[in-house]
Amino acid sequence: MSSIKIELRKEDVDKINEICDSFDNEPLELINILHKTQEHFGYLPAEIQEATASKLNIPVAQVYGVVTFYSFFTMTPRGRHPISICMGTACYVRGAEKVLDEFKKELAIQVGQTTADGKFSLSSLRCVGACGLAPVVLIGEKTYGRVAPDDVQDILKEYQ
Amino acid sequence: MRGRMTMETIKLTIDNKQIEVEKGTTILSAARRMGIDIPTLCHMKLEDLNIENKPGGCRICVVEVQGRRNLSPACITKCDEGAVVRTHTPRVMNARRTVMEFILSDHPKDCLICPKSGNCDLQDMAIRLGIREIPGQEIAEMSTYRKDTSPSIIRDPDKCIMCRRCEMMCNEVQTVGALSAVNRGFMAVVAPAFEQNLEYSPCTYCGQCVAVCPTGALTEVDHTGDVLRAIADPSKTVVVQTAPAVRAALGEEFGMKPGTLVTGKLVSALKELGFDYVFDTDFAADLTIMEEGTELLTRLGKFLNGDRDANIPILTSCCPGWVNFFEHNFPDLKDVPSTAKSPQQMFGAIAKSYFAEKINVSRKDMVVVSIMPCLAKKYESQRPEFSVDGNPDVDFSISTRELAHFIRQANIDFNNLPDADFDRPLGESTGAGVIFGNTGGVIEAAVRTAYELFTGKKLSRLDFDELRGMEGVRQATIDFDGFPLNIGIAHGLGNARKLLDEVRAGRSKFHAIEVMACPGGCIGGGGQPLHHGDSSILKARARAIYEEDKNKPIRVSHENPYIIQLYKEFLGEPNAEKAHHLLHTYYFDKKAKIIVKQ
Numbered sequence: 001m002s003s004i005k006i007e008l009r010k011e012d013v014d015k016i017n018e019i020c021d022s023f024d025n026e027p028l029e030l031i032n033i034l035h036k037t038q039e040h041f042g043y044l045p046a047e048i049q050e051a052t053a054s055k056l057n058i059p060v061a062q063v064y065g066v067v068t069f070y071s072f073f074t075m076t077p078r079g080r081h082p083i084s085i086c087m088g089t090a091c092y093v094r095g096a097e098k099v100l101d102e103f104k105k106e107l108a109i110q111v112g113q114t115t116a117d118g119k120f121s122l123s124s125l126r127c128v129g130a131c132g133l134a135p136v137v138l139i140g141e142k143t144y145g146r147v148a149p150d151d152v153q154d155i156l157k158e159y160q
Numbered sequence: 161m162r163g164r165m166t167m168e169t170i171k172l173t174i175d176n177k178q179i180e181v182e183k184g185t186t187i188l189s190a191a192r193r194m195g196i197d198i199p200t201l202c203h204m205k206l207e208d209l210n211i212e213n214k215p216g217g218c219r220i221c222v223v224e225v226q227g228r229r230n231l232s233p234a235c236i237t238k239c240d241e242g243a244v245v246r247t248h249t250p251r252v253m254n255a256r257r258t259v260m261e262f263i264l265s266d267h268p269k270d271c272l273i274c275p276k277s278g279n280c281d282l283q284d285m286a287i288r289l290g291i292r293e294i295p296g297q298e299i300a301e302m303s304t305y306r307k308d309t310s311p312s313i314i315r316d317p318d319k320c321i322m323c324r325r326c327e328m329m330c331n332e333v334q335t336v337g338a339l340s341a342v343n344r345g346f347m348a349v350v351a352p353a354f355e356q357n358l359e360y361s362p363c364t365y366c367g368q369c370v371a372v373c374p375t376g377a378l379t380e381v382d383h384t385g386d387v388l389r390a391i392a393d394p395s396k397t398v399v400v401q402t403a404p405a406v407r408a409a410l411g412e413e414f415g416m417k418p419g420t421l422v423t424g425k426l427v428s429a430l431k432e433l434g435f436d437y438v439f440d441t442d443f444a445a446d447l448t449i450m451e452e453g454t455e456l457l458t459r460l461g462k463f464l465n466g467d468r469d470a471n472i473p474i475l476t477s478c479c480p481g482w483v484n485f486f487e488h489n490f491p492d493l494k495d496v497p498s499t500a501k502s503p504q505q506m507f508g509a510i511a512k513s514y515f516a517e518k519i520n521v522s523r524k525d526m527v528v529v530s531i532m533p534c535l536a537k538k539y540e541s542q543r544p545e546f547s548v549d550g551n552p553d554v555d556f557s558i559s560t561r562e563l564a565h566f567i568r569q570a571n572i573d574f575n576n577l578p579d580a581d582f583d584r585p586l587g588e589s590t591g592a593g594v595i596f597g598n599t600g601g602v603i604e605a606a607v608r609t610a611y612e613l614f615t616g617k618k619l620s621r622l623d624f625d626e627l628r629g630m631e632g633v634r635q636a637t638i639d640f641d642g643f644p645l646n647i648g649i650a651h652g653l654g655n656a657r658k659l660l661d662e663v664r665a666g667r668s669k670f671h672a673i674e675v676m677a678c679p680g681g682c683i684g685g686g687g688q689p690l691h692h693g694d695s696s697i698l699k700a701r702a703r704a705i706y707e708e709d710k711n712k713p714i715r716v717s718h719e720n721p722y723i724i725q726l727y728k729e730f731l732g733e734p735n736a737e738k739a740h741h742l743l744h745t746y747y748f749d750k751k752a753k754i755i756v757k758q
Contacts, residue, residue, distance in 0.1 A: 059337020
């Protein structure tokens with residue numbers, strides 16, 4: 001077996017190192033480091049996980065374990081307007097699945113995918129703690145409450 | 161503070177019996193001390209080796225603690241003063257059964273053809289709990305993953321029950337970091353990074369994950385079919401070598417007490433199986449001592465003359481898991497280990513040159529098989545540098561477990577076999593070769609020879625108790641006639657890492673360091689009969705190895721007459737040109753590289 005080679009641009013490596021340094025390269029800060037890294041790059045592809053693991057001197061399997069455990073982290077680039085539909089119990093019983101189906105239909109993508117123009121990406125999550133507004137949809141930082149399938153087209157129009 | 165600290169104790173009742181235990185004791189270990197065998201699945205503890213897996217995840221071990229609303233997992237619940245614990249109430253039994261039914265609902269039911277069948281903790285638990293049906297099985301969803309085959313280990317994640325023993329071994333004990341729990345919920349599984357194949361991970365193939373896996377999720381690559389075909393092929397001369405640790409463990413597979421030496425029966429069985437020549441890897445271990453011992457003395461001589469580049473300490477290089485480990489983790493130190501090949505590979509190189517010439521068989525018509533306590537040996541035998549024109553020095557390496565299967569399939573009544581002797585010339589070995597199987601054994605064997613060569617004097621004693629034991633990192637100073645030789649020993653790769661970090665930092669005070677990847681050394685290898693968490697088995701095997709050493713008429717490698725003859729007839733001097741060409745190797749940098757694009 002030959003050794004694994006990971007290619008990254010210099011500015012990307014510098015950024016990863018800078019973020020790790022800002023947490024004193026402390027492996028226990030891995031989740032916070034990944035938060036910052038994803039905030040900068042938009043997602044956490046394998047190369048970035050390898051570089052982070054190498055800087056922190058921890059196994060990359062451990063980084064991958066964390067990235068795949070938390071639904072917040074993603075290995076595929078998100079759209080400019082990431083859409084998250086809450087599928088927590090309260091939202092689910094109030095019809096979140098129908099809302100999700102409507103988004104899928106309108107955008108012609110599945111959960112975990114991004115539209116071809118890079119504008120929207122679709123994900124589901126479990127409870128945002130706003131059960132009184134169920135069903136809840138998040139687009140970027142904006143929250144939409146009591147969303148019905150019929151509202152979906154109008155919501156998307158806001159981002160035209 | 162003077163005097164002994166008095167341990168705070170706690171009294172509690174388990175199944176109507178009283179017991180007093182130290183504060184901090186878990187309900188599980190208190191119960192076991194009383195002979196109450198609470199079933200466990202994910203929990204595993206290897207006493208004396210400081211190895212314990214207790215994620216409290218499977219919940220098979222739940223018990224009822226009076227006054228607590230929920231059932232408590234015994235493996236992680238500490239005993240409370242006055243607690244009343246019951247381990248087999250209807251509520252407990254129901255919960256236990258339900259847990260088992262849930263685990264089985266997402267587990268393949270192909271036990272009949274599973275490589276772990278008959279030796280599987282999950283199967284044993286299903287039998288013990290008397291599971292007869294799995295409610296809702298028709299509608300239950302099954303998680304499915306890709307199978308991954310590497311040169312040594314097969315991963316079948318469908319059979320993973322997320323006990324995470326392998327992850328604990330790989331990360332905490334071995335600090336290899338190849339495996340991690342990934343994904344969540346139904347998709348959760350233990351896998352290498354990016355769910356790639358093990359081959360593209362820093363896996364060392366030490367096989368400790370396989371040694372502790374309770375199911376068929378991690379098993380070895382089986383080469384017994386290849387060996388059977390080679391034996392049946394009349395154009396092939398099939399030569400077999402068996403590692404020292406095999407004879408101290410194989411008997412367990414046939415119901416013998418752990419620590420039963422079966423050297424003579426092992427030789428008989430191999431002859432019955434149809435091998436043309438039954439030889440001993442211990443012979444090659446003696447050869448290793450000649451080469452590695454000479455290298456140690458050469459480097460030591462340079463070091464004592466003030467040469468700072470003498471690469472002291474010298475590190476042993478017999479263990480292929482360890483070699484893989486430093487190639488992945490310490491490539492900057494790859495000039496420090498001895499260049500001597502492992503005994504398996506030395507044997508292969510000598511069998512296909514010296515011995516092949518002797519019996520007038522061409523290299524391509526000779527098949528060398530090794531019986532090893534090890535899974536990394538499979539990968540080692542496939543390294544391209546250990547072949548000539550694509551023909552490997554060792555064709556197939558099979559584990560102790562595979563050999564046991566092979567013997568059973570061949571209708572051999574192992575327990576009633578007579579004892580037989582190894583063939584000559586590559587079957588003669590000394591006690592020094594035998595102890596290679598134990599942690600501390602390689603360095604003890606090296607000390608026996610190096611002492612006599614360095615001082616020119618005979619050793620007055622051959623047992624170096626200061627080098628023996630189960631402590632993860634050990635050190636000893638041996639008086640080489642006025643020169644104090646500092647020796648370090650580590651078994652388990654996590655312990656090796658500690659010594660290597662010191663070497664890298666230039667702080668190591670050792671002249672020589674022995675490393676074995678597996679806890680206990682080769683006797684605890686990834687290819688040995690499964691210990692199912694009972695570390696007393698490892699200690700019994702270690703005792704058996706030292707017993708075999710004691711019973712040998714010759715106990716120092718350089719007095720092995722066939723080794724002397726080999727140098728005289730064929731190799732010349734240790735470390736000389738021919739020996740170097742056949743018996744030494746080189747190492748690679750396998751660390752993952754971050755390449756910066758310009």
